Amino acid sequence: MEDLRRVMPHIKDSDMEELAEQVLGKLQNMSDEEFAGVVLEPAEEIS
Template sequence: MDKFTVEEINLMCVFEGQDRKSMIADIKNVIPRIQDSDMVELARQVLGKLEVMSDEEFAEVALEVAE
């Protein structure tokens, strides 16, 4: 599984505190309202990685905002 980029982690931090499946659902619900094409692509990249990883792998991801 590919590691997450800083940008992907920062996007995931918006949904922090959720389990993997809830995060997937929330990102899918938000995508239609995102007006920036780069952000839509970033959200889709995150979804792709979240969908192929296990809950155990997700639990090991450090969700800390990077500046």
């Protein structure tokens, strides 16, 4: 999350501001288990 907060000022200067806010909001509202599922699921598909 800290990495996302660091890049937010740069995103705000682009056309992706609305998308970035939606993604950040969704990530902040996720539980640890939900986040792990989102992150680990694509990694399992690759392996």
